Amino acid sequence: MTRSSPSRRRIVLITGASRGVGAATAQQLxxxxxxxxxxxxxxxxxxxxxxxxxxxxxxxxxxxxxxLSDPTAVTAMLDEIRAEFGRLDVLVxxxxxxxxxxxxxxxxxxxxxxxxxxxxxxxLPLIPAxxxxxxxxxxxxxxxxxxxxxPPGYEPVAASKRAGxxxxxxxxxxxxxxGVGFVVVSGDMIDGTIVVRLLERRDPAAVAxxxxxxxxxxxxxxxxxxAESIDxxxxxxxxxxxxGHDYLTAGV
Numbered sequence: 001m002t003r004s005s006p007s008r009r010r011i012v013l014i015t016g017a018s019r020g021v022g023a024a025t026a027q028q029l030x031x032x033x034x035x036x037x038x039x040x041x042x043x044x045x046x047x048x049x050x051x052x053x054x055x056x057x058x059x060x061x062x063x064x065x066x067x068l069s070d071p072t073a074v075t076a077m078l079d080e081i082r083a084e085f086g087r088l089d090v091l092v093x094x095x096x097x098x099x100x101x102x103x104x105x106x107x108x109x110x111x112x113x114x115x116x117x118x119x120x121x122x123x124l125p126l127i128p129a130x131x132x133x134x135x136x137x138x139x140x141x142x143x144x145x146x147x148x149x150x151p152p153g154y155e156p157v158a159a160s161k162r163a164g165x166x167x168x169x170x171x172x173x174x175x176x177x178x179g180v181g182f183v184v185v186s187g188d189m190i191d192g193t194i195v196v197r198l199l200e201r202r203d204p205a206a207v208a209x210x211x212x213x214x215x216x217x218x219x220x221x222x223x224x225x226x227a228e229s230i231d232x233x234x235x236x237x238x239x240x241x242x243x244g245h246d247y248l249t250a251g252v
Contacts, residue, residue, distance in 0.1 A: 009060060011085045012230070013037040015068055015119065016095025018047040020193045021136065024223035025092060026050055029230070030059030037081060038063045039095065068095050068115035069107070078122055088126040090230050093119065093168075094136045098157035099195065105156070112160035117167045121174075129179025134229050135168050137161050138195075139244040142186040146247075151199045151206035172236050182236050183229045188244030191216040217243035 012029055016022045018040035027050070030036045036054065038061055040047035047063035054061040062084075066077035081088055093116050098108030120133055127133070140150055141161035150158055165184060175182045189196050189210050196216070199207050210216060225242045232240065241248055 008033070010034045010089045011037070011081070011087060012090040012092065013039060013064075013081065013088055013123070014092040014094055015039045016041070017092075018043040018050060018063075020195075021190060021219060021222055021226070022092075022094040023050045024219050025094065025226045026061065027054060027057075027059075028220075028223045028227040030054040030057070030061050032058065032060070035060040035062070035085070037061070039068075039077065040065050041067045041095070068119055069110045071118060074115070074119055074122060078126060082126055087128055088123055089128065089131045090134070091120065091123050091127065091132075092134045092136065092226060092230075094226070096136075096157070096161060098160060099153065099199075108156045108160040109163065112157065113164040113167055116164040117171065120168060120171060124174065124178055124180065127178065127180050131179075132181040132183060132230055133168075133175060134226060135165060135182070135184045136226060137165055137184060137186045139186055139188050139241070139247045141165070142184070142239070143247050148247075149206075151203045153202050154199065169237055176236055181234075183232065183234060184237070184239040185222075185226050185229050185242065186239055187217055187222045187225070187242040188247070189216050190222045190243075191218050193219060214245070 010033060012034055014022050014026050017026045017038040026036045026038050038047045038050050040063060044065055051061040051063050064077050064080060066073040068074055097111045141158040144158050144162040172182055196207060222242050225240055229240050
């Protein structure tokens with residue numbers, strides 16, 4: 001981790017950033033003017049690999065472990081950020097789950113709704129005016145009320161992520177009072193992610209159907225969109241859509 005002139009660097013926390021979309025976003029954002037905190041739940045080695053790659057490329061990053069579903073762990077992580085940097089300029093709520101083998105029935109809701117709201121609420125006092133909170137979701141969750149079929153096993157994930165988005169949107173007045181922006185980034189199935197690989201094992205036809213409509217967004221394209229959302233001049237609660245034109249043409 002580089003430590004020069006910390007007061008001049010933008011401090012960004014990305015949850016669930018040891019791999020996939022989170023890691024790609026961290027690599028996209030990291031640079032001389034931005035320090036990225038790579039959050040991980042248990043994959044410390046992977047998180048450190050992401051950090052090492054960023055530092056080797058001339059960027060600035062560090063890794064912090066915390067299970068977002070554990071309030072004590074989240075508080076400890078934010079206390080560490082406060083002690084190290086004094087503030088948090090951007091919070092990217094990327095971590096999600098529910099497809100893991102052996103996950104209990106309530107895990108998806110605890111992580112995708114309860115943990116998102118708690119993390120945003122606890123982080124808000126650290127974020128100065130002009131900062132931003134970004135919530136990362138999927139079209140399958142964002143457009144859940146359209147009644148479109150979902151891949152088997154993804155229903156509780158989609159429902160919990162949609163519930164998380166609703167709960168975060170309810171906090172927009174609080175975010176606004178602090179001068180903190182809130183943006184949602186929603187994407188179609190993202191090629192190269194663990195979610196798509198897990199879905200392909202459970203229901204290859206569902207993923208093949210999405211591919212039949214055109215190329216799925218790549219990991220890099222989605223990470224670019226998340227990175228750009230941090231500075232995008234958009235109103236509170238704006239949603240940025242990546243891929244899935246059939247969802248969009250039916251109205252947003």
